[in-house]
Amino acid sequence: MTDFLTLNVDKLFEEHAVQEIDQIHRKVQTEVESKRELLRLKVGERYRDLLKAADTITKMKATSEEVVESVQRISQKCRTFNERQLLGFEVETSETQHLNRLSNKHVNNYFGTVVQIKLLTSLPEMIWSHLDKEQFFIATQLFTFARHISTGLQLDTNNSVMKHFPVAKKQWEMMKPFFFTIKQSALEVLxxxxxxxxxxxxxxxxxxxxxxxxxxxxxxxxxxxxxxxxxxxxxxxxxxxxxxxxxxxxxxxxxxxxxxxxxxxxxxxxxxxxxxxxxSENGTLGHLTIKDVEIVRVLPDIILKFRPTFDKPTxxxxxxxxxxxxxxxxxxxxxxxxxxxxxxxxxxxxxxxxxxxxxxxxxxxxxxxxxxxxxxxxxxDSFYDNKYHPLINNRVRAIIKNSWMQSVDSTYNVIVKELMEPQQHSLWIEDMADVPSSLKDIKNNHLLMKTKGYSDGILSISKEFDLKLKDILEEIEVLMKESNSIKEDKIALIEFMKETSASEICNLISKLKCLGNESGAAAAKESYLFLARVLMGFVELCPNLKESLSWYSIEDGDNWKSVSDDKRNLEKWNQISGLLFDESFYYWRGFCDLLMKDILKEDCILEGLGFNGVLKDFLNWESIAVEETTTIRIPSQPRVSLQQYLLKVSQLLSDYIPQTLPTKVLHYFNGKLIENLIRMYESIGNEKFIEGNQNAALQIYFDLKFIQTIFTKRDDRNILDRIQKLSDTLKTSIDPFDFELFHTHLNANIKKCVVRMKAQLGILLPYPEKVDLLLAGGTDTKPSTATTGSEPNVISLSSSGSSSTWFPLLPIIVQEEKVEVPKEGELEVELPQQSSSAQPKKTNGKSSSSSTRPVKSSFFGMSQEWFK
The missing domain is CATH 1.20.58 (Methane Monooxygenase Hydroxylase; Chain G, domain 1)
Structure with a gap:
């Protein structure tokens, strides 16, 4: 098979065997390779011919140029020889001169037109050259010159040369885009x-x-x-x-x-x-580089002296x-x-x-x-003062605002996350880190934080918030140290910082108030406690918050810092810290109100006051010899039910806030507690069993005076009036003569009872100094002002301020109380009788008082020197 182009593949597989098909395949491949080789040979021969033709054309161009130059030289020599030989033999008539002038004019027009066409074809390259050098003014003059030449050639309709050079008409069409090219390039540069x-x-x-x-x-x-x-x-x-x-x-x-x-x-x-x-005397033609000066002479004056025309600029x-x-x-x-x-x-x-x-x-x-x-x-003003400086100040304020907002949002999210987790009931868990290694670490040790009620979560929140504020202050210090900034701007920036700090703290407080208590009552109490301590922590554990609210400038205007003793600069800090204290107290009140709901369930005081109740509830009375002839019996302790009630309240309070209740909150809590006690005792005072029963009335009177002594102060006029009114009601059931006789001893027993029970009820005592006054025999119910030394003392750990303590520590050096203790056999204690008269008892001696001596004790095994 030789005709592979007409080969039918389908019939091939039908008419031939596999071996024959294989042979045909090899023949096809051989034929393809031979065709490829032939194609290569043909292409190579044509390429060689092209190269040869190009070389020949180049040689012909050079030869033709040489021939043209030789002919031009021969013509010039012949013209010169002719003029030299005929010189002196020519006679020109007027008609001959006219014909010569017409002939010269015709020649000049001819060569002038040719030169203009030559310039018109050369100008684009010149314009591009000046555009590359960004000489737009010269390029524009050349463009205007080209437009002038083109217009003149097109208007010369009688010029026969233009018929032989149609390129002149087309050349202007090629140069028109230069108008937009020059303009666009100039606009880009501007x-x-x-x-x-x-x-x-x-x-x-x-x-x-x-x-x-x-x-x-x-x-x-x-x-x-x-x-x-x-x-x-x-x-x-x-x-x-x-x-x-x-x-x-x-x-x-x-x-x-x-x-x-x-x-x-x-x-x-x-x-x-x-x-x-x-x-200028030179026209636009002066910007052209023409080597042959003779060519320029054939140009008309309208071309030679051309320059752009324009109106006088005004x-x-x-x-x-x-x-x-x-x-x-x-x-x-x-x-x-x-x-x-x-x-x-x-x-x-x-x-x-x-x-x-x-x-x-x-x-x-x-x-x-x-x-x-x-x-x-x-x-x-300059552009900087008028446009940029206000934007810089606004951006600085925006950065401060955004930083504060991010800090507040981050802190709020952490607080919400902490609230979602179960809170720890008691913070008082002993740890080796409680005892500081040195006096330098006493301000930051765990013991101090525990006495103030701050858990690890609250410490972490306060620390992170304070670090964010520190970053903000460090950024502001960068601007405060600038020497080229005016003082008024720095003062305005500081005032903005104070206002922003106050605004964002208020925003954080508002967001915390919007948190709902979706859990049970116990969880709500823990949430109230957590939020109250967090807000207090911002005041006590975030020193950078105080700095951000109390910045000022010293007199030289170069140093900017915060001060703690300038009342004017601390005005904003006092407002915000007071707001945080008030909001913290709001949560403390919420906690106290919820806790009082649990306390109201304790109704042991309202148990029956019949004879059986007296036997269960009234403790043994104290018998005191009067004038060695008479023995009187008076209550020595509050009722059992009252003591149980107070101990349960103390225990319930200790489960949530062991020894960390601020004085103001404790006073609010005690006010609620006293109102509850008075309400119960008012219902007891209305019992018929009390009427005419002097001993029962005396015991209830003792309870009321005990409550008044240990829980109230002079400012609680409403509570005192209610107690006084109830006491007057009880006095009606007591013989006046007997009450006058019992009154002094009764007050002494009340003071002794307060002293004995202060350790048990320490968490409920807002003013422990008041008990110390009772020990010394004082009568003032106002808290004494504590004095602090210059050296740190661990006793201050238990204090929420300079004048009061949250809970009493173990005594270091105290004076023993001077209490008259009857000798054995001198005092007989009997159960109270249902009689209003005192029964005389004989005594064998007088009471003696113990001597006053110092008592030494240790705190967690540490020596006394540690406390100095």
Whole structure:
């Protein structure tokens, strides 16, 4: 088979075996390879022919040029020889001269047209050359020159040479795009950031010649182009700081260029260049580089002396002023959008400082005041002072505001997370870290935090919040240390810092108030406790919060810090700390109210006061010998039910807040507790069993006076009046003579009972110093003022202030109480009888008092020297 092109593959497999098909396949491949080789040979031969033809053409071109040059030389020599031989034999008539002049004019027109066509074809390359060098003014003059030549050739309809050179008509069509090319290139240069005055003048002159417009419109166009340059700087991909500095540089340079180009020396560089162009003896042809001077002589004068024509440039002050005012409005819009957006990307005070340093390092345009005077514009501030400085101040405030908002949101989220977790009932868990290793660590040890009721979670929240505030203050200090910033700005920034701090703290408090108590009562109490301690922790554990609210400037204006002894600067801190205390007390009250609901369930005091109740509830009375002839019995302790009730309340309170209840909160809690006790005792006082029963009334009277002594103070007028009213009611059931006899001893027993029970009820005692007064025999119910030494003392750990303590510590050195203790056999204690008269008892001796001696004790096994 030789015709492989008509080969049918389907029939091939039907008519031939596999071996035959294999042979056909090999033959096809052989034929393909032979065809490929033949194709390679043909291509190679043609390529060689092309190379040979190209070489031949090159040689022919060189030979033809040599032949043309030789012919030209021969012609020139022949003409010279002819003129030399015929010199002196020619006689020209007037008719001959006229014919010669016509012939010369015809020749000059011929060669002039040819030279113009030659210039028209050469000008595009010249224009491109000047465009590459950014000489737009010269390029525009050449373009105008080309347009002038083309117009002249097209209007010369009688010129026979134009019929032989149709390229002249088409050449102008090729040069028309140069109008837009030159204009677009000049506009792009005018939109540059680093525009020099020479480049700006060259571009503006080019636009003036191209568009044949007035200087007013050129001025307006220049300002619009500088707005575009400003937008390009602000929309570039550079770093934010570089973009802002570049934009300021554009604005400053624009003012300088406007002055240089339009107003300097009374007319500006543009008018000076135009005047030089109009008075110059050299036309546009002077910008061309023509080697053969003889060729230029055949050109007509309209071509030789051509220069661009234009009207005398003048400036309208009103139009310029309007253009400048419109430009300022556009700049305001750009600064309010693009520039503001760039400032919003700055997140660091360090970047702000670097930006201000570089911006102030730029030279303000010296022509600013001159330009404002020239155009009667009322603007005295530079662009930095008028546009950038306010945005910098606003951004600084925004950074402070955002940092505070982030700190508050983060702290709020952590608090919410802590509330979702189960709270620890008791904080008082002994740990090896409780005892500080040295006196230097006493202010930050676990023992101090436990005495104030701060758990690890609260310490962590306060520490993180304080660190965030520290970062904010450190960033502000960067700006405060600037020497080139005015004092008024620093003072305004500090006031903003104080206002923002106060506002965000109020915001945090408001958000915490919106938290709902979706869990049970126990969880609600723990939540109230946690929130109350968190707010107190902000005051006591966040020193940077105080600094952010109490900054001030010293007299020299260079040093900025916070002060703790200036009442004027601490005014904002006192307001916020007072607000935090009030909000903390709000949660403490919520806790107390919930706890009182559980306490109200204890109704053991309201048990029956019958004879069986007296036997169960009344303790043994104390018998006292009076004048060695009479023995009286008076109560020595409160009722069993009252003691059980108070111990249960103390235990219930200790389960949540062991020894960490602030005095103000404890007073509020005790007020609720006393109201409950008085309510129960008022119901007891109405019992018929009390009427006429002197012993029962005396015991109830003892209970009331015990409650009054241990829980009330002089300011509680409402409570005292109710107790007094109830006491007067009980006195009606007691014989006046007996009451007068019992009164002194009864008060002594009440004081002794208070002293004995102060350790058991220590958590309920708002004023332990009051008990100390009772020990010393004092009668003042107001708390004494504690004095603190200059050296740290562990006793202050139990104190919430300088005048009161939360719970009593083990005594270090105390005076034993002087109590009359009857000797054995002198005092007989009997159960109270249902009789109103005192029964006499004989005594064998007098009471004796114990001597006063110091008692030494230790605290957690430490020596006495540790407490000094």
């Amino acid at each position: 939109e540059r950031e680093d525009l020099t005055e020479d480049s700006a003048t060259d571009c503006l002159l080019s636009l003036f010649l191209l568009e044949k417009s007035s200087l007013d419109s050129i001025f307006q166009s220049f300002l619009n182009l500088r707005v575009n340059a400003l937008k390009k700087c602000l929309e570039s991909d550079e770093r934010v700081k570089e973009k802002i500095i570049s934009s300021l540089r554009v604005l400053n340079s624009t003012v300088e260029l406007v002055w240089k180009c339009f107003f300097e020396n009374g007319k500006g560089m543009i008018v000076e260049n135009l005047e030089n162009l109009s008075t 400036l309208n002050p009103d139009a310029l002023r309007k253009s400048m005012n419109d430009w300022f409005q556009i700049i305001d819009t750009v600064c309010g959008s693009l520039l503001k957006n760039n400032f919003e990307m700055i997140t660091s005070m360090k970047t702000i400082q670097e930006l201000k340093k570089e911006a102030l390092g730029l030279d303000n345009p010296k022509e600013w005041s001159l330009l404002c005077t020239e155009l009667s514009i009322k603007l005295s």
